[in-house]
Amino acid sequence: MSLLEREVPGVVMTPDNIRSRKLPVIVNVLVAVAAFAVAAVIVLGAGIGNWVLVAVIGLILYLVGLNIAASRVEGRRAARNRTMQALIYSACVLAVLPLASVVWTLLSKGLERLDGAFFGTSMNNIGARDPEGGAYHAIIGTLEQVGIATLIAVPLGVLGAIYLVEYGRGRFANTVRFFVDVMTGIPSIVAGLFILSFWVLIVSPWFNDGNPRFSGFAAALALTVLMLPTIVRSTEEMLRLVPGPLREGSYALGVPQWKTILKVVLPTALPGIVTGVMLAIARAAGETAPVLLVAGGAAAINFDPFAGNQQSLALFVYQQAGDASRYAPARAWTAALTLVALVLILTIAAKLLARRNKLSR
Known part of the structure; x- marks a missing residue:
């Protein structure tokens, strides 16, 4: 056998x-x-x-x-x-x-309108029978609004999550978690109405001789309200996944808590934090109602986010999709493709930057 x-x-x-x-x-x-x-x-x-x-x-x-x-x-x-x-x-x-x-x-x-004219021109002086016109002004507005919102929301969201995980105890921390959960599900138009009633109607007249003024910065504030809960919740979950022995080993070596969080905890959780941030950015870039309420939209190029109406890609898609011109649907589809490609490029770039972190490997 x-x-x-x-x-x-x-x-x-x-x-x-x-x-x-x-x-x-x-x-x-x-x-x-x-x-x-x-x-x-x-x-x-x-x-x-x-x-x-x-x-x-x-x-x-x-x-x-x-x-x-x-x-x-x-x-x-x-x-x-x-x-x-x-x-x-x-x-x-x-x-x-x-x-x-x-x-x-x-x-x-x-792909029908994916050409240089679409990315190099605006809708200023473009009539219903004109096949030209592009989304340059909308691309500029989206980059500025989402960029400002990211600069405000990411530090606040990450610091808030650090407080909830590393320091937060008792009733106040539970209250913060509750309101973060509630904010996660609020409609985007509510955020736009809040910024409209607070910033546009109350604060902006102080800087404009008593007259309310739409601006890209107001749209960025509305997008910040929408991004914050997503960043806080995703960062909080990623920080909780960091193994406890990493913190304990750092404390045993005499490293203070703030430096342990900065040098050990955050780098370890960085890939997950980046994913949450990119989800928040993707949501903000695709919002239409807040931009319509507080930025108003514009056909011309406006590089100043603090003064005057400003356009965004999401609002541009909405307006072109409802336009009676037979050339408008092609612009709407190309703008939608541009918006998806822009979010994809930002996501890939953020992932590549997060991969360079040695502690997260």
Whole structure:
């Protein structure tokens, strides 16, 4: 008897029977093809739905057929495992399909006006019958508004999260956590109304001879209100994930708490903090209502965020999508593609910077 053979009561285990039988890949493919073909015949033949219903019924038939085929070849236990595995993969595909559809739609419709004129001109003096006009003024406004909001929200959010994790105890800390959770779900238009009633109508007249004034800075303040809770909550969770022995080792060496937080805790949690910040930036860059309420929008270029109306890409998309001009939809799709690409570039750059941190590796 070889080393691979082993005597079991009444059974001799050999290399031929120690391996379980596997369902061939071709059978899996044939079951899928047959399931979706039957679903197409039922749905389209009877005229009771479209390809979405075909996909749903086909998936159900595929899971049933796979379970039956796998039960005959691999056994019931392996068949259940294979069926659940197929269900998980199918759910993953269904989750990716909407994202792929959005990306494809943006690329197919947004490339029409993706040219130098779109990025180098504004909508100033552009009429309904003029095919020209671009989003240069909206890009400038988005970069300035989101940049100012980030400069305000990130330090406040990170410091607030450090207080809640490292220092916060008692009723005050619990109250701060409660209001952060509440702010996470407030509609964006509420933030815009708050800045409108406070900054535009009360504060800005002090600097403009008693007259309220829209500005990009007011839009940045509204975006800050929306970004703060996301940054605080995400940073708080990342700081809680930092292992306690790292802090204890630093304290044992005589390092004060503030320096431990600065040199050990924050670098370790940096990748997660960057992810939370980028989520907040992505939300702020796509907001329309706050900018419309407190910045007003503009057709001309305005580099000064503290004076005069200012445009943003999200507001530009909203306005062009509702414009009666036949050239407006193309501008709206290209601006939407530009906004997505801008957020993607910022996210990749932030991730690359976070990777350079040695303690987070």
